[in-house]
Amino acid sequence: MRALRVLIPAMALLAACSDPAAKSNAQIPPLAQPSRAAPGDALTMKSSFAPVVKRAAPAVVNISSKRLVRARPDPFWEMFGGGAPRDRIQGSLGSGVIVRADGVIVTNNHVVEGGQEITVALADRREYVARVLLADPRTDLAVLKIDVGNERLPVLAIDDSDEAQVGDLVLAIGDPFGVGQTVTNGIISALNRTADPNGDTSNAYIQTDAAINPGNSGGALVDMDGDLIGVNSFILSRSGSSSGVGFAVPAAIVKRVVETAAGGGQAVVRPWLGARTQTVTGEMARSMGLAVPQGALVADIWPNGPAAKAGLRQGDVIISVDGRPAVDAAAVSYAISSRRPGDQIKLGVRRGGGEQSLTLRAEPPPATPARDQQVVSGRNPFDGATVVNLSPAVADELGLDPFLGKGVMVINISRGFAMNAGLRPGDLIRKVNGRDIGTVRELIGVLGAGGAQWQVTIERNGQEVTANFRT
Secondary structure, X not given: OEOOEEEEOOEEEOOOEEOHHHOOOOOOOOOOOOOOOOOOOHHHHHHOOHHHHHHHHHHEEEEEEEEEEEOOOOHHHHOOOOOOOOEEEEEEEEEEEEEEOOOEEEEEHHXXXXXXXXXXXXXXXXXXXXXXXXXXXXXXXXXXXXXXOOOOOOOOOEOOXXXXXXXXXXXXXXXXXXXXXXXXXXXXXXXXXXXXXXXXXXXXEEEEOOOOOOOOOOOEEEOOOOOEEEEEEEEEOXXXXXXXXXXXXXXXXXXXXXXXXXXXXXXXXXXXXXXXXXXXXXXXXXXXXXXXXXXXXXXXXXXXXXXXXXXXXXXXXXXXXXXXXXXXXXXXXXXXXXXXXOOEEEEEEEEOOEEEEEEEEOEOXXXXXXXXXXXXXXXXXXXXXXXXXXXXXXXXXXXXXXXXXXXXXXXXXXXXXXXXXXXXXXXXXXXXXXXXXXXXXXXHHHHHOOOOEEEEEEEEOOEEEEEEEEO
């Protein structure tokens, strides 16, 4: 199967995922610095992208991943003693970018997720077995390492994607359909797009019309200096092939993930604003006397969070972050989450009839109460579900509203009754048999009382749903 996330209305087709056991704390040398010197003069660039391709293409690789999949037994054949599950090998094909000369590669997480055997083929066709240093499903990025000894591989420098502009020329380099390295050209069609396959509005993407097809996932989106400005991730398409609407993870996020791997980290820590915001609409802009409907209205503030410490108030409108216009709430969320904990961030704020500047210190969301993570078992509707106490950190990890409040959240379902009952990661357990559930301990206590009849109330996408089960 060739890996590319393709968004079809109401459905995302995903390809493959990574093995946590393969992660390593290997030390990684510093990143290469982007060059502002164009590889060819203006006249050459008018007639050919060859100088850019010559510089960038050697650092783009092909990635194939294999994982073992166990099929469910067939009840019909079980009657004849032939219903045992059969193992099969599932393959995934994608691309990657060498970002450090000692063999460190960045790609999409969905290209290698769950992979038990990951092979990297360089542009010169040499093949290496890769291991996963870090996998970050939230950004759909993974950092790999291949052992090349003392050899220094060609690399792509990671550029400052925050400087990119709509209309900039770009090239997409990857291995579509497994035909071999292919280059397509286009422009940056839009910035800060939030068309995330998982509905996570804190992720913002570069949109491009450069042709991206299955197999391009994890490949390079480069500017006319031959530097990396994004990692191609998914497309919007009705056919499954390029329709001119492709999306890349911005280089600013790529750099954060690679640097986390360099420090031996296995999880990317994202700062949060510590406030709930909403995009300023036309009606809001008129009522507040704003010239244009842009910015993020502060609707709620977390006590003692970064926003509160910075002096933000309910009713403030954030109009810029570090001097860059904040067009909507998603742009503010992305700008904050792409920073490092401890960074000082300048917020331009409209308050009343005037404007002022506030300084916010980037902090990760609090992880209180403690997770108390448990896998539920037994004859109950949650058998096979992994549950945790809800906190702003857990909500942020799942791309959910950190202001959801107290409760117990499902973060994974691997087997059992929970899978058949239709529970999903992100479901918030509110009540079981009429009793309010506030902690994992309370949930386990209620389930421990046993019984065959269960009434469960969960919150999903802001809506409460109550269902009855018999176990």
